[in-house]
Amino acid sequence: MNRIFSGMQPTRQLHLGNYLGALKNWVALQNEYECIFCVVDLHALTIEHKPEVLRENIREVTAAYVAAGIDPEKNILFNQSTVTGHAELNWILACHTPLGWLNRMTQFKEKAGKHRENAVLGLYSYPTLMAADILLYKATHVPVGEDQKQHLELARDIAGAFNRYYGVEFFPQPEPQIMGEATRIMSLRDGTKKMSKSDESDYSRINLTDDADTIALKVRKAKTDPEPLPETVEDLEKRPEADNLVTIYAALTDSSRAQVLAQHAGSQFSAFKGALVDVAVSKLSPISAEMNRLLSDKAEIDRILKKGSDRANEIAAKNMDAIKDIVGLLRP
Missing domain, CATH: 1.10.240.10 (Tyrosyl-Transfer RNA Synthetase)
Structure with a gap:
């Protein structure tokens, strides 16, 4: 069974680059794969945020998924924090991820910049949580932009390390999918810079x-x-x-x-x-x-997320039980 997992952070407004580089492709993929689409709200905690704004951003990203053509009945659509398996598996995988692997991640160096010593641990270990997001559902394919390809390679390395350590073939090696000519849409004000939600203009x-x-x-x-x-x-x-x-x-x-x-x-x-x-x-x-x-009816968005969360938890709970048995955790 081929299964897609992908998600976006609910930080600021989604833009044309998000649509052309990801959402438009996801809409096509839903006809070929079993798809799980997530609003990765735990990742959004790695940057400064206001709680009330984050809640509204989660709903806005959900609305964008549906408005772009993602069918919440056909696919699983939910927000990450409602499935505890993401955080649980993150810890287990972190215990099998050498620091040297994380030190090679270029995105942390770019985002932390000159203030590396003050950067939060979550920003540094972000790729391990991303690996947990993918591997929790044993996803076989992950649509990614060029800036996330290194993180997906790390997820593959972690999956392999886990399988070798315990002598199992539990996690698949998720394959990257980089699609079309619009994987990197640039700023309308500067063609050398990627279009960004954080740009002041x-x-x-x-x-x-x-x-x-x-x-x-x-x-x-x-x-x-x-x-x-x-x-x-x-x-x-x-x-x-x-x-x-x-x-x-x-x-x-x-x-x-x-x-x-x-x-x-x-x-x-x-x-x-x-x-x-x-x-x-x-x-x-x-x-x-x-x-x-959609945004005029928050209750409907919350209903979509709750239904998706219930469906995601069914898969995640079953896989987490198996993972706990593999690593030797007692489930009385």
Whole structure:
């Protein structure tokens, strides 16, 4: 049985990069795999947060999943903290993870920066919890962005170490799935920086809650260069802002950058942005409208999460019982 596990942190608003790099692909995957989609709220505790904002962000990410096309009846959709197996397995796996492996994780070094000594332990051990998220459900495939690929490699290493230590073949080796040309959507203000929820400028990203007018305004204000669109992808890749807008257009229309250039090569950006506005508004406005509808009924979102949590716990509890037996913990 092939099983997908993936999730997003409920930190700040989800944006176009989250949709094109993950959500859009998840919608397609749900027709091919058994899928478990999680709002990874325990991971969100690794950064400074306000409790009341975190609760609303959990609901907003859930609404984004559903509005983008994730079917909560067909798939398991829940928030991580409601399944205690994540924290339990995190500890067990932490006891089989050498410090040297964690020291190689580049994302901790990037996020901690110059204040490494003041960084919280959760940020350092984040990859072990991510491994627990995946392995708790014995997931076989994990859709990841390039920035998470190293963490998935660690999850595979931990699974292998656990299996060897206890002489079992319990955990599978989860395979990464990096899909499409939109795995890395860049800022609308700087084509060399990834689109981010934490960027100070709201014009650097298109939020999934933006209405049609706001989407159009942000596309028209996106940074470009004075030259018309080139004819080849090779020439396009030398121009980061142009490359980013063409990549977005390609991802929204399920085409390649080469196909977009075949249609728009030689166009000035004023014309191309007009075409991109039409595509972005037609694709994203329905998601925004559905998100806002869902967010107006918090009880319905909570019901979806509760039902998903119950289903996730059925799988997690069974696997945790087996894991406790393997490691020698007594279950009287």
